[in-house]
Amino acid sequence: MFTRARRSFLTGAAALIATAATAMTLNASHAQEPVTLVIANSQWVDALRGKNLWNAVQQYQKVAPNVTLVQEAIPSAEFADKITTEMAAGQGPDIAMMQDGLFYTAADAGFLVDISKAVEGVENLNATNDHGVVNGKRLGIAWQRAVYALIYNKPLVDKAGAKVPTNVDELIASSQAVHQATGAIGFISRHQVSDLTGFFMDFQNWAYGYGVNWVDSDGKLTIDTPEAVAAVTAFKKMYDARIIPVGDDFPTQRTRFKEAQVSFGIDNSGGTLNIASGAALAPGDLAAAPLPFQHPGAHQQIFLGVSTHSKHQEAAIDFLAWLVGPEGQAALREASGPDALATDVPVTEAFQAANPWAETFAELAKDSRSTLIPGYEVQTTQIMRVVMEAVERVLVADDDPQAALTRAQRKIDAKRF
């Protein structure tokens, strides 16, 4: 009996070892196969930041020399269109870094695979990853979360003796004061529906700042609330004060900020890092402050996802596992400035010292909100088009904010999102 039991135990153990050995051999041979992973990201085209981010992810090739990473660099204005079209056609990259709106669209369309294996055993994933779980499946991991703040050119503001604003009236007054004293542009802001995605995401800071939710407690879309009217009225007041370069697209406005020709702006941490990188405005001359509104503002979130059309899904998941691990996060931290990452990796002391503005962003990230409308993540762009067209009517045609938003509410009710 004992002998038989021992024999069967030994047989079982031998079988287990043999299976494990075979699996290890298979994994080893799998790991040795040359694999090319195409990674799509709009940030690859960013001056300096794109290069730094690419250098960070390429460190993966040290631990996986058989993997070749290839960029698919698409400018942000075309990124969503191109990725959606590619994925719908059964093509596209293996891995995509997607703004949250695009991420939810891709998840809803079934373009993304379950990547829960990539975060197995990762204990320190932070809250930025929470929305990467869709219908119980982990389809996304946080790449970066970029919170918004009020940024300003400190030497210009000091020269004009202007106050760092805490409300919209002060923002207008300070912007005008700097313009009069130095000739610089007072404030930069997206203001055209032709740049819909950027405009609505930036405008959410004004909306949230005035307490807008866009949905009520029952999940019904509420567009013409008193808070929304107040937000649009405040935005119109800023627009009419002629403190922004009307007609300029936002990349141009950012370039003007980089060239030290702008006093104030509302931008996210990624954009601010771009402004602070390698131009006339030294990072130390850039400062950040809380948004000039009563309530917290917004953040933009970028998720990593693996395409269902990828022929190397396992290799892509292995790459993501490395990226959320200590090595990957440390590499990404260096290149990401103050953006929140998938795990809580503090910015380096050297970065903090060189970029004093970064601390404000970290503080504001604690209570910032997604630019997407809760419960309507996939439809947010369509809903916000109606809202932003109402805002444009107020700005350009002097429409009454209340009347414009009431019409927008009717239109949205009729569309039955």
Add this chain to the structure above:
Amino acid sequence: MTPGSSKWLSGKGKAIAPYVFILPPLAYLAVFMFWPLARQMWLSLTDTRLTNPNGGSFVGLENYQWLFDDPEFYTTLNVTVLYAAVTVVLGVALGTISALAINRPFPGRPLARAIMLFGWAVPNVAASLIWLWMYNERSGVFNDMLASLGLDRVSWLTSTHMAFSSIVAVTVWQVAPFVMLVVLAALQSVPDEVREAARVDGADALSVFRAVTLPHILPSLQLVSLLVAVWSIRRFDIIYLLTGGGPIGSTSTLVVKIRQTAFESHELGVASAYGAIGLILALLVAFVHFVTDRRRQKWMAQ
């Protein structure tokens, strides 16, 4: 070559030769034009979404019904028709005047012709970006000129009453040189002796133009008007880069709306319905051209 094969070539071979020659272009058109067109027409009858281009269901004329119930559709249609009409009138008029101006030899004519062709030679995207800067409210050259004259700055692309005129100006700048080239070629074919005879008979310059020159260049003018009209109906780059269809839809043509519907709302079915309307509009223009051409030929024959 045997006598038999030579006989075959002059018999059956000759009969099928035209079909052999026409087959490659026909195959090309079938693959790259007729099939996509048929597919688009089919898509316009389905609820296909961009995220699942092969998964739409047949919905009949629902997309068209939706369009006809939407007030924005009529705004878009009005803008498209107006844009095409104004572009044709101004582009063809300016191109014709330019052609008449440089038809006769004068010192520096080749240089003048090269400069006048510049708008047509520059790629649309590059030209649009240059115009975007010239129209810039804060630092554009137009507003700098106005400011130097003590006038107020103009919101060329961001106000509803100026944006349409601004994109028409760019389009005319781009289209007129092409018209000029076509009309110039037609003017070269006007016999000098007929013009001379009219002058000898006492006709003034305007009468010579109306009685001699115009009938000669009319077929070219008709053709070029048709081309400019169809190009205007389907033009995307200039409008999208300058205004994106705004402000408040004041420059939103059918093509701009197609992009918005397909890529923002992901509604390929509705976008295809917009495309079908654009196609009908272009066919309507071609039909008008056909009818007026027939009338002109009858008039010429009398």
